[in-house]
Amino acid sequence: MKLNGIIMKSIGGFYYVRCGDTEYECKARGSFRKTGHSPVAGDRVTISVPDDGYCAIEEILPRKNKLKRPALANIDTLVIVCSTIDPKPNLTVIDKMTAAAVNNNITPVVVISKNDIENGDSVAKIYRRAGIEVFQCSPDDKAEAGRLLNFLKGKVSAFTGNSGVGKSTLLNMLFPLLDLPTGDVSEKLGRGRHTTRVVELFETEGCFVADTPGFSTVDLQRYEMIDKERLQYCFPEFEPYLGKCRFNSCAHLCEKGCRVLQALNDGEIEPSRHQSYTAMYNEVKDIKPWQLKKQV
Numbered sequence: 001m002k003l004n005g006i007i008m009k010s011i012g013g014f015y016y017v018r019c020g021d022t023e024y025e026c027k028a029r030g031s032f033r034k035t036g037h038s039p040v041a042g043d044r045v046t047i048s049v050p051d052d053g054y055c056a057i058e059e060i061l062p063r064k065n066k067l068k069r070p071a072l073a074n075i076d077t078l079v080i081v082c083s084t085i086d087p088k089p090n091l092t093v094i095d096k097m098t099a100a101a102v103n104n105n106i107t108p109v110v111v112i113s114k115n116d117i118e119n120g121d122s123v124a125k126i127y128r129r130a131g132i133e134v135f136q137c138s139p140d141d142k143a144e145a146g147r148l149l150n151f152l153k154g155k156v157s158a159f160t161g162n163s164g165v166g167k168s169t170l171l172n173m174l175f176p177l178l179d180l181p182t183g184d185v186s187e188k189l190g191r192g193r194h195t196t197r198v199v200e201l202f203e204t205e206g207c208f209v210a211d212t213p214g215f216s217t218v219d220l221q222r223y224e225m226i227d228k229e230r231l232q233y234c235f236p237e238f239e240p241y242l243g244k245c246r247f248n249s250c251a252h253l254c255e256k257g258c259r260v261l262q263a264l265n266d267g268e269i270e271p272s273r274h275q276s277y278t279a280m281y282n283e284v285k286d287i288k289p290w291q292l293k294k295q296v
Helices: 030-035 092-103 123-127 144-153 168-176 217-223 228-234 236-241 259-265 273-286 289-293
Strands: 002-011 014-019 022-028 042-047 056-061 077-083 107-113 133-137 156-160 200-204 207-211
Touching: 002 228, 014 042, 014 056, 022 217, 077 092, 077 144, 077 168, 077 207, 092 107, 092 273, 107 123, 107 168, 123 133, 133 144, 133 168, 144 168, 144 207, 228 236, 236 259, 259 273
Parallel strands: 022 056, 077 107, 077 156, 107 133, 156 207
Antiparallel strands: 002 014, 002 042, 002 200, 014 022, 042 056, 200 207
């Protein structure tokens, strides 16, 4: 018997596939290892269910998208969680993740946690001006949590962010039945202990949601670098000015007649966003597109 389903998680070479109301423990066919096209959480797959022995993943159905880190497929929304304090928001990291989401046809959302401890309006303003949906959450603001929950209904969403920002705490507030473990921030390191061990999808409240291990800037530089020609399209606030520069080859860094730079000088683009764009462009300007594709 063959069934179609979605991979909820993988542990130790086993894949747990939800088909309707039943979850099957499966192994992947060896052909996936040979091609390097390995199944990941979020993949829609076809499995075979024998009368005895292990179920097997036979086919990975066409993907809408795939992130390398966190390793997830078919994501509608990437929820990027940052905190107002302990740790303070790293705008460069947030910008890399929003750009990675747009580049992968995923809607980025920024959630600012610990808004009750320190006001996050200044950070929220940056991303709202960029056309990105922002939620400012705290344990005592049930209305904002409800607004976020309604936004996620019917979607497959991944939650990610630096360790210690409160991803698991936020998920528990939105989806109490998950009861995910949470961890304190280490005073010595200024970062959270990794309380999430595996990438796993949960189905609850009409949503598929993923809690993911904390990531670092090093991970982002390795896994989500974007070709310099595509990078400009990954900053939504640049869009009204693209194609209007004096030179068709404008990189929007320091060129005369650049409409993006004019918008920056006119206060229409946030300086921190253009600084992140410049840093990301300089990281990839000498890398060929085929070299980016070879990243693992």
